[in-house]
Amino acid sequence: MNAFAHGLKRNGPAWLIVGPFAIVLAFPFYWMVITAFKETTNLYDLTKFPFWWSGGLPQTTANVSDLFHHTDYVKWLENTAFVGVVVVAITLVLAMPAGYALARLSGRWGQGMGVGIFLTYLVPPTLLFLPLSRVVSTLHLHDSLWSLVLVYPSFTVPFATWLLMGFFKTIPQELEDAAMMDGCSRIKALTRVVFPISLPGILTVVIFSFSLVVNEFVYAITFISSSSNRMLSVGVPTELIRGDLVLWGAIMAATLIPAIPLALLYNAFLNRFIAGFTGGAFR
Amino acid sequence: MAEEHDEIQQTTKGELSRRELLKRAGLGAAVLGVSGSAGASKAFAFAGPHRYTGRYLKNELKIMQWVHFVPDYDKWLDSTYIVQWGQKNDTQVIMDHVNNTELPARAAAEIAAQSGHDLFQFLSPPSAYQNQTIPLDDAVQEVTKKRGKMTGVAYRSTYNPRTKHYFGFPDNYVPDPVVWRHDLWNDVGESPATWDHVLKASSKLKNGGHPIGIGMSNELDSNMANFAIMLCFGSQIQNADGQIVINSKQTRDYLNFMKSLYQQGLTNEIFGWNPASNNQFLISGKGSMILNAVSATRTPEDLKLPFSDDLWIWPIPKGPGGRMGLEHVMGVYVIWKFSKQKQLAKKFLIDQQLAYRDHFVQSKFYNFPGWLNGVPGGFKTIRKLTAADQHKPKGKYSILSTIAERYTTNAGHPGFSNAAIGEIFDTFLIPQMAAEVAQGKLSAADAAKQADKQFKTILKKWKDRKLV
Numbered sequence: 001m002n003a004f005a006h007g008l009k010r011n012g013p014a015w016l017i018v019g020p021f022a023i024v025l026a027f028p029f030y031w032m033v034i035t036a037f038k039e040t041t042n043l044y045d046l047t048k049f050p051f052w053w054s055g056g057l058p059q060t061t062a063n064v065s066d067l068f069h070h071t072d073y074v075k076w077l078e079n080t081a082f083v084g085v086v087v088v089a090i091t092l093v094l095a096m097p098a099g100y101a102l103a104r105l106s107g108r109w110g111q112g113m114g115v116g117i118f119l120t121y122l123v124p125p126t127l128l129f130l131p132l133s134r135v136v137s138t139l140h141l142h143d144s145l146w147s148l149v150l151v152y153p154s155f156t157v158p159f160a161t162w163l164l165m166g167f168f169k170t171i172p173q174e175l176e177d178a179a180m181m182d183g184c185s186r187i188k189a190l191t192r193v194v195f196p197i198s199l200p201g202i203l204t205v206v207i208f209s210f211s212l213v214v215n216e217f218v219y220a221i222t223f224i225s226s227s228s229n230r231m232l233s234v235g236v237p238t239e240l241i242r243g244d245l246v247l248w249g250a251i252m253a254a255t256l257i258p259a260i261p262l263a264l265l266y267n268a269f270l271n272r273f274i275a276g277f278t279g280g281a282f283r
Numbered sequence: 284m285a286e287e288h289d290e291i292q293q294t295t296k297g298e299l300s301r302r303e304l305l306k307r308a309g310l311g312a313a314v315l316g317v318s319g320s321a322g323a324s325k326a327f328a329f330a331g332p333h334r335y336t337g338r339y340l341k342n343e344l345k346i347m348q349w350v351h352f353v354p355d356y357d358k359w360l361d362s363t364y365i366v367q368w369g370q371k372n373d374t375q376v377i378m379d380h381v382n383n384t385e386l387p388a389r390a391a392a393e394i395a396a397q398s399g400h401d402l403f404q405f406l407s408p409p410s411a412y413q414n415q416t417i418p419l420d421d422a423v424q425e426v427t428k429k430r431g432k433m434t435g436v437a438y439r440s441t442y443n444p445r446t447k448h449y450f451g452f453p454d455n456y457v458p459d460p461v462v463w464r465h466d467l468w469n470d471v472g473e474s475p476a477t478w479d480h481v482l483k484a485s486s487k488l489k490n491g492g493h494p495i496g497i498g499m500s501n502e503l504d505s506n507m508a509n510f511a512i513m514l515c516f517g518s519q520i521q522n523a524d525g526q527i528v529i530n531s532k533q534t535r536d537y538l539n540f541m542k543s544l545y546q547q548g549l550t551n552e553i554f555g556w557n558p559a560s561n562n563q564f565l566i567s568g569k570g571s572m573i574l575n576a577v578s579a580t581r582t583p584e585d586l587k588l589p590f591s592d593d594l595w596i597w598p599i600p601k602g603p604g605g606r607m608g609l610e611h612v613m614g615v616y617v618i619w620k621f622s623k624q625k626q627l628a629k630k631f632l633i634d635q636q637l638a639y640r641d642h643f644v645q646s647k648f649y650n651f652p653g654w655l656n657g658v659p660g661g662f663k664t665i666r667k668l669t670a671a672d673q674h675k676p677k678g679k680y681s682i683l684s685t686i687a688e689r690y691t692t693n694a695g696h697p698g699f700s701n702a703a704i705g706e707i708f709d710t711f712l713i714p715q716m717a718a719e720v721a722q723g724k725l726s727a728a729d730a731a732k733q734a735d736k737q738f739k740t741i742l743k744k745w746k747d748r749k750l751v
Contacts, residue, residue, distance in 0.1 A: 133392040133395045221381060
């Protein structure tokens with residue numbers, strides 16, 4: 001009892017702050033689960049208690065079943081995963097050397113270029129989609145996932161470069177110098193010393209670039225026409241909101257399914273992400 | 284620190300370290316990605332035209348249109364109609380759908396790229412795009428030869444008297460009745476016969492927990508409702524000659540009415556209305572009245588909601604200026620100048636209109652044909668078809684033919700839906716004006732004056748471009 005009281009005294013204030021915060025953050029997931037397994041008629045019945053299943057048990061799996069049997073949902077997942085993986089790979093290939101170069105280029109030019117690269121990230125897709133339509137059309141990539149692979153790095157690379165630049169700045173130059181004194185070339189020093197130490201930053205770039213790709217809407221709806229080529233972000237609102245009829249159950253199931261592995265992935269690498277985020281914060 | 288040490292340690296017992304797991308997962312993902320590409324599935328590689336009964340179809344026709352408010356219509360259209368038409372015409376028809384709110388952005392992208400779909404359907408007259416589309420006079424004439432006169436609403440929505448061309452093909456229009464809960468209105472002893480009755484009943488309905496839902500937001504339904512109510516008050520944006528006449532006593536009356544209606548019988552939700560709000564409001568059991576096409580009654584019927592039999596359909600309530608509603612949707616197809624299949628696209632439009640009885644029935648009486656005899660027999664046949672609907676109260680859909688015939692007009696009535704009207708419509712200036720007055724930001728007089736100035740500037744712009 002004394003130990004409990006002691007624990008409460010020590011951790012109580014922290015729980016008091018974290019508890020409500022966790023409830024607020026977890027609530028959308030809870031709502032997704034409840035709604036995904038509710039009958040449609042029950043969803044619209046305002047007399048029913050909204051935060052649980054009427055009758056105490058999940059009412060139906062029809063929403064999930066509809067998703068897999070009457071839409072191209074699996075295809076949307078595949079497409080999103082494919083574009084996400086390729087774009088992340090391109091982003092890493094371009095942003096890692098760029099971030100490193102900017103971190104080591106001291107002086108006005110380096111800083112100016114860094115700011116310049118970041119500014120390109122701030123140009124919204126709602127402005128860029130019209131000229132990019134022309135590019136996509138010229139390259140005959142319309143209604144092809146490669147159009148997205150071409151366009152998405154335009155916003156993932158600047159963001160990733162900026163993030164990695166901050167991270168590389170925290171790595172002491174002396175480490176590279178020592179490696180080179182031991183006989184490494186600069187490239188070897190990079191691949192054997194700098195990049196392995198930067199893993200938390202690189203992982204952060206991976207997850208953030210992937211999230212940006214998954215969430216992107218404007219390019220995905222503009223450059224892709226057919227249902228089977230759609231990304232998740234477009235397939236769900238286009239095919240599960242049928243005019244006036246919003247298929248809430250299916251929408252919640254469709255968003256819940258990819259959220260689960262992503263949440264597990266985040267959780268597995270939580271410490272590294274925190275290191276990645278805060279890596280550039282201190283020098 | 285200890286965690287990192289664990290990872291660096293060699294695994295000696297056949298266990299996977301986290302790093303090893305990542306490596307293998309990465310390799311697996313790469314293999315899957317490559318095999319997916321190599322599989323030449325539709326998503327990753329070009330696949331040739333589909334095979335129908337042992338042959339490849341010669342042509343390809345790409346069509347873009349909305350996700351229909353009656354989902355069953357799209358099912359039939361995509362899996363039956365276009366397949367059969369394609370087989371007859373040796374053409375692979377590719378039908379793509381996007382939500383109605385995404386159509387303008389999609390059209391803008393296709394114009395910028397000068398490539399995309401051969402046929403593009405808009406839900407309101409796309410008069411601003413006239414320089415990007417080909418005139419469809421010959422397709423219109425072909426249908427007129429076989430089906431007779433076009434409806435007035437279709438004519439004024441697609442004909443440009445300045446250029447003397449049809450810039451679009453008026454495939455269909457959708458009557459916009461008032462949909463109301465008979466049981467709730469009965470409880471307060473009223474019916475929505477006139478806007479006066481609506482105002483009187485609104486506070487009672489709201490107090491009973493069942494407000495009225497008429498949007499004043501930047502979206503299609505709010506546009507339609509407000510354009511229509513304006514007409515019922517005798518207020519017009521332009522006269523028959525295309526001159527701006529918005530600054531009138533009738534407009535002030537309409538705006539003051541909307542303010543009173545908001546204060547007495549609407550809720551704040553109407554300022555954030557979207558195209559699905561009407562239906563959701565009604566389906567939730569909360570709403571007592573909306574202005575919406577029949578998708579609002581079809582969905583509760585399909586969901587077998589307990590009050591679906593109490594949903595009645597009437598013509599728009601009468602106002603001091605009469606009874607006149609707007610089309611809820613004006614389905615206008617255009618053929619872009621860059622289309623490679625112009626003749627085939629025209630043939631598709633003509634054939635579709637000549638077969639409109641099926642489209643009318645499959646859309647559950649949502650799509651009305653652009654031509655008076657688009658459904659052979661005209662409104663007489665339409666009345667018979669709608670009267671045969673078995674949903675309760677039986678015969679409730681037969682009123683649709685009266686609404687379509689007598690109380691449905693185009694945006695810009697009594698003039699044409701020209702490019703200036705198109706811009707006023709597309710930028711939602713009318714519901715915005717109503718919202719500003721309802722919220723007390725502007726007086727009705729100031730709002731009407733401001734609109735007059737703004738609309739005249741818009742009209743001048745389009746006159747300078749020689750489209751009005």
